[in-house]
């Protein structure tokens with residue numbers, strides 16, 4: 056269909072969404088290619104900055120909006136440059152060209168003719184024909200370029216396959232150097248423009264005829280490989296071997312020539328010279344991760360240096376602990392007392408321990424004792440004008456809520472604390488400074504190197520910091536293993552809690568977690584207890600067995616949100632994707648009247664359990680949070696067709712409406728990855744490990760999965776997959792943070808309280824042979840009622 060057009064001036068911008076340049080405009084019509092009786096028309100589309108009263112030419116089509124009637128949907132637009140004598144004279148004599156009056160404007164049009172603007176845009180040297188001062192000539196070129204070159208460049212970017220949204224981003228970055236940059240160094244776009252990766256830049260480069268062995272291409276290939284290798288392994292650096300071969304593979308995919316090993320080695324040396332890759336003792340770092348590890352170590356040293364040691368006497372601390380014990384009606388054991396003392400005495404203190412060892416109990420104790428020593432009120436209402444002295448934060452929304460509930464104090468996510476939206480395209484340079492006297496971070500093992508760097512550099516000197524976590528859990532999703540590196544440095548005050556305090560007579564889950572942690576698959580590993588059972592089955596049997604378990608658990612009173620299935624991988628018959636489909640069919644089947652929204656190969660229906668995949672501070676939902684679909688409006692029933700289908704989601708009582716562009720941020724959550732469940736706990740956890748997952752199976756993965764279970768645990772799958780997981784303690788990542796810290800701290804200068812793990816209280820029991828599929832998965836859970844979980 057031929058495109059229609061409108062020429063008209065901008066009267067008003069009704070609506071705009073700056074993040075994706077979408078706007079709704081009211082245009083005063085001058086000319087149209089179609090019949091239009093009104094003097095105005097509404098135009099919608101993606102636009103860069105527009106000037107009111109300026110004439111534009113819009114190309115596109117007339118559409119019928121169900122509510123607002125006929126509108127013009129614009130696909131391309133440009134400033135409509137005057138091409139008649141009067142328009143041109145008005146233009147050059149306007150306020151845009153200070154110092155040029157009508158007389159000079161007439162002269163300009165005499166010399167350059169009615170095509171004056173296009174001549175100036177396409178060839179700046181024509182300005183020399185004008186009998187004007189150098190400054191005025193420059194003014195004319197600058198103004199004309201600013202007004203008219205933009206659209207030329209956007210049109211060219213469009214013709215290279217960039218949509219308007221990304222084209223505007225590119226143009227804003229490079230201005231009138233856009234086309235030059237694209238032709239000479241398209242790989243620069245990977246660094247500068249979020250959304251452009253190596254593949255797209257390489258396509259562009261090869262189209263522009265860049266040689267296959269061009270140094271910039273090889274360097275971009277190396278940087279891309281480094282990024283991929285690091286993200287896949289979670290390390291903060293790569294070895295040379297990890298870099299060279301995959302880079303060659305990446306670059307030699309075209310038939311236009313080959314890149315040699317020597318070319319890659321030379322390009323690598325160049326990148327090191329330019330400090331775009333940092334080489335430190337055979338380790339190749341991306342510069343941001345290298346800098347982050349150095350900055351973390353330095354900031355830790357600064358915090359330590361500026362901390363007023365011996366602020367409180369031993370006597371004062373003793374008194375504060377006695378007060379706290381009385382206040383909280385508790386008697387701390389020796390380890391716990393040591394932890395509270397260390398937290399009060401040091402600039403930075405690390406507290407680690409497995410489930411039930413009293414981490415939360417100590418956070419509460421520390422806050423109470425700290426407030427007592429400093430005579431601070433812990434009543435938030437007393438802080439209308441001054442910041443609350445104790446700042447509590449955690450890496451996920453759920454962990455933050457848990458922290459707030461267990462301390463009865465305000466707690467938020469680290470992102471919110473730092474003023475990050477969670478959708479930053481790049482590592483932000485600045486974050487909000489933290490105000491307060493004591494900072495406590497829970498679930499620190501989930502914080503990656505780059506986020507930790509932002510956090511630690513936002514802490515004012517003099518503020519005390521307590522990092523709490525379980526060092527044996529999975530490390531962060533992003534590169535690094537900050538919490539365990541800090542502990543492993545052995546130069547920072549640390550207490551490793553080993554005594555289990557949870558007094559649950561029948562609970563064997565915590566013992567199992569501790570066994571896993573010490574690498575023991577005792578004979579009772581696969582035994583069924585009142586609170587846990589194991590069902591042996593192969594991958595193809597998993598979906599059916601799970602169906603039976605879930606239906607039974609429902610009969611026994613477990614709500615859907617109390618039960619969580621966890622698996623390590625997405626693909627395969629026992630993978631997360633297939634298990635979600637199976638569970639959806641079982642728990643929320645499609646019936647003739649069911650409304651559903653289809654997104655790729657996923658369907659969402661009212662009642663479905665969903666997980667949020669990214670942090671969204673604006674909507675106050677975070678990566679890993681689990682919610683429910685509570686409503687659906689299908690596009691066909693939505694008067695505002697532009698919105699398409701809508702999903703109404705409930706995250707912990709918070710209602711959020713999601714339209715099409717948000718759907719990529721959610722997934723079904725009957726089954727989630729173990730990583731996504733970090734920082735959350737559920738009454739009943741069902742873990743699925745099968746032989747196909749062997750590549751992923753590590754001790755810390757199974758430990759993290761098992762410790763998500765509050766009261767019931769069902770393990771499902773291949774016995775040897777579990778045995779393999781327990782045996783494989785190779786979950787350590789490659790980082791240099793530990794060494795960076797050690798290089799700045801003298802080991803003897805710190806009062807290191809790290810306690811070695813006690814000898815594991817081993818349960819050496821005989822292996823019970825189970826005829827698993829015949830076993831009731833809820834074995835031992837017969838007396839469970841919903842009330843069991845209410846207390």
Ligand SMILES: Nc1ncnc2c1ncn2[C@@H]1O[C@H](COP(=O)(O)OP(=O)(O)OP(=O)(O)O)[C@@H](O)[C@H]1O
Nearest residue numbers: 386387388409410411412413414415416417556557
């Ligand atoms: N000294 C103590 N005396 C009595 N009970 C204690 C003591 N320390 C901890 N507890 C109890 O032990 C249980 C576990 O403690 P807490 O919740 O602090 O551990 P945690 O390490 O935070 O566990 P998780 O990581 O599983 O949440 C709680 O019920 C707590 O009240």
